Amino acid sequence: MIDVPSIADLNLTVTFPAVFLALFTMVVLIVDLFIPKDRKIRTAHLTLGGLVVAFVWNVLVFDSNQTALGGMYIADSFSGFINFIALTAAIITCFLSVDYLKRTGIEQGEFYSLLLFSTAGVMFMGAASDLIVVFIALEILSIPLYVMAAMRYRDAKSEESGLKYFILGAFASAFFLYGAALVYGATGTTSLPEIFASVEGIVATDSGARLYLVLGAALIFVGLGFKVAVVPFHMWTPDVYEGAPTPVTAFMSVAAKAGGFAALLRLMVIALPELTANIGDTIAIWQTTIAIVAAATMILGNFVAIVQTNVKRMLAYSSIAHAGYILMGVAAVGTIGVAEEATRAALIYMLAYTFTNLGAFAVVMALEKDDGSGTQIADFKGLSRSRPLLAVMMAFFMLSLTGVPTTAGFIGKFLLFGAALEAGLVLLTIIGVLTSVVSAYYYVRIIVNMYLEDGEGDPAEGATQYLNYATYAAFAGTLIIGLFPFLAVNLLDTMMIAGLF
Amino acid sequence: MVEVEAFIVLSAALFILGAMGVVLRRNAILVFMSVELMLNAANLALVAFAWHWGGMDGHIFVFFVITVAAAEVAVGLALIVAIFRSRQSINIDELHLMEG
Numbered sequence: 001m002i003d004v005p006s007i008a009d010l011n012l013t014v015t016f017p018a019v020f021l022a023l024f025t026m027v028v029l030i031v032d033l034f035i036p037k038d039r040k041i042r043t044a045h046l047t048l049g050g051l052v053v054a055f056v057w058n059v060l061v062f063d064s065n066q067t068a069l070g071g072m073y074i075a076d077s078f079s080g081f082i083n084f085i086a087l088t089a090a091i092i093t094c095f096l097s098v099d100y101l102k103r104t105g106i107e108q109g110e111f112y113s114l115l116l117f118s119t120a121g122v123m124f125m126g127a128a129s130d131l132i133v134v135f136i137a138l139e140i141l142s143i144p145l146y147v148m149a150a151m152r153y154r155d156a157k158s159e160e161s162g163l164k165y166f167i168l169g170a171f172a173s174a175f176f177l178y179g180a181a182l183v184y185g186a187t188g189t190t191s192l193p194e195i196f197a198s199v200e201g202i203v204a205t206d207s208g209a210r211l212y213l214v215l216g217a218a219l220i221f222v223g224l225g226f227k228v229a230v231v232p233f234h235m236w237t238p239d240v241y242e243g244a245p246t247p248v249t250a251f252m253s254v255a256a257k258a259g260g261f262a263a264l265l266r267l268m269v270i271a272l273p274e275l276t277a278n279i280g281d282t283i284a285i286w287q288t289t290i291a292i293v294a295a296a297t298m299i300l301g302n303f304v305a306i307v308q309t310n311v312k313r314m315l316a317y318s319s320i321a322h323a324g325y326i327l328m329g330v331a332a333v334g335t336i337g338v339a340e341e342a343t344r345a346a347l348i349y350m351l352a353y354t355f356t357n358l359g360a361f362a363v364v365m366a367l368e369k370d371d372g373s374g375t376q377i378a379d380f381k382g383l384s385r386s387r388p389l390l391a392v393m394m395a396f397f398m399l400s401l402t403g404v405p406t407t408a409g410f411i412g413k414f415l416l417f418g419a420a421l422e423a424g425l426v427l428l429t430i431i432g433v434l435t436s437v438v439s440a441y442y443y444v445r446i447i448v449n450m451y452l453e454d455g456e457g458d459p460a461e462g463a464t465q466y467l468n469y470a471t472y473a474a475f476a477g478t479l480i481i482g483l484f485p486f487l488a489v490n491l492l493d494t495m496m497i498a499g500l501f
Numbered sequence: 502m503v504e505v506e507a508f509i510v511l512s513a514a515l516f517i518l519g520a521m522g523v524v525l526r527r528n529a530i531l532v533f534m535s536v537e538l539m540l541n542a543a544n545l546a547l548v549a550f551a552w553h554w555g556g557m558d559g560h561i562f563v564f565f566v567i568t569v570a571a572a573e574v575a576v577g578l579a580l581i582v583a584i585f586r587s588r589q590s591i592n593i594d595e596l597h598l599m600e601g
Binding site: 131132135136139143146147150153156157159160161162163164166167170171173174175177178180181182184185188189190208238239242243313 | 505506509512516519520523529532533536539540542543546547549550553554556558559561562565566569572573576577579580581583584587588593596598599
């Protein structure tokens with residue numbers, strides 16, 4: 001009755017980056033037991049080694065465009081690019097964490113295994129081709145983050161942020177799961193390609209199955225909307241980002257977001273062309289809903305960020321705003337013929353955001369004191385005199401988040417707005433451009449604080465060796481994508497040739 | 502013969518009860534139990550649909566959900582215990598160190 005697949009059928013070679021990382025996590029967990037307390041840096045080195053192996057292997061199987069594990073895993077250009085983002089984020093976070101964990105007294109070997117688990121979750125999420133895998137990947141991504149957010153357990157804020165994240169995250173997972181159950185009920189299968197194949201027929205009929213499908217898709221959107229923090233499911237973000245240890249916040253803001261959007265693009269958007277084919281109404285409603293959510297997210301994120309005094313909180317609202325921009329790309333994919341361009345724009349935007357935001361958090365970490373204070377915007381006063389190089393890099397990251405030309409953020413926004421215009425979302429594009437202008441206000445305020453305000457200038461004692469490596473890497477990434485955008489675009493194009501569409 | 506819709510109505514009712522519990526309850530443990538109720542409502546729907554379609558996918562899905570729920574319990578209870586140790590209370594209304 002049940003066919004036992006042979007090892008060759010599983011096609012493990014193309015899944016290696018993600019599967020290897022998941023297995024390597026267990027190795028790190030066990031090896032860490034034998035590493036003495038004062039030499040935990042070896043765990044970090046081991047972790048970095050594993051991440052680099054996965055990274056290199058991912059480059060080798062980048063656009064293999066095959067399915068594996070019985071059709072539950074797709075190794076195509078899309079998942080290759082998500083792997084690329086997840087591994088880059090994890091490597092930089094690893095560098096960020098080493099000294100920070102030590103000086104704040106929360107150095108635990110488990111931190112690195114949790115980081116690896118979460119990264120593996122993001123990678124599986126990008127490659128999932130079955131609702132079951134999407135759900136498991138979502139949980140592998142989230143559960144370690146709950147623990148990491150509460151890692152600084154002596155600080156009441158960190159505990160609080162962990163519990164808040166946990167309750168709302170579990171709540172969101174339940175929505176996602178119920179949505180998945182309804183989609184399964186409508187189509188009779190959990191495999192995404194089969195679901196997409198049957199969507200057309202179900203939408204054409206006016207049956208109970210259609211109700212299940214629409215409700216299910218809506219619940220899935222709510223569940224993933226919580227994960228990527230779009231309005232109105234964003235309430236947890238500022239508290240969690242502020243309370244969690246800063247390296248965790250940095251990782252959460254890029255990797256968890258990339259994972260959530262990967263699943264959104266795969267689940268919602270690739271299914272939409274099927275919906276368009278038959279009835280004009282459905283697609284319009286879908287696209288309009290996502291466009292309204294994107295507009296609300298951009299407006300709320302950018303305007304509330306203005307009044308923040310804590311940089312971590314400001315970056316939390318800024319990350320909500322950026323989720324809105326990426327969602328704009330998701331909405332654009334709904335128009336026939338723009339899908340490829342919009343997906344590409346969203347992916348490149350995520351890569352640019354990964355480098356820029358990790359860099360910004362790295363500088364925040366350099367200023368942060370051992371007790372977690374020193375993250376007010378006022379603490380940036382006079383930084384250009386005490387640490388000129390750090391100030392230049394921070395200014396560059398802020399300009400990139402605003403979207404000024406020659407930075408990575410500009411390339412991302414340029415591609416995204418272009419795709420949205422081509423998709424006919426003119427009003428949404430205008431809102432996007434206007435909110436970007438608003439965002440300049442609070443990003444430039446940090447630059448003004450660093451260069452024009454009087455002040456002693458923070459010595460930035462947190463800028464230790466490893467943290468500097470991470471800052472330089474993020475700076476290089478932001479600069480390279482900004483100056484040579486064709487590198488990132490070509491990378492994606494070579495993947496896309498045989499790829500997604 | 503009971504129709505599959507009957508099970509779905511029951512599971513939807515359980516799901517809504519769970520969601521209301523998360524929103525209205527103030528004790529972290531009860532909020533957590535409400536989340537579990539939502540997960541189990543989804544399990545009921547999955548099993549009912551699996552019976553309706555005669556496939557195995559739904560049953561397999563349920564096993565994974567049970568496993569994941571166990572992992573969530575482990576992390577969630579640990580967090581709640583840690584909070585209780587430091588504050589002697591698990592009322593989620595008292596979690597307001599950060600505002601704005």
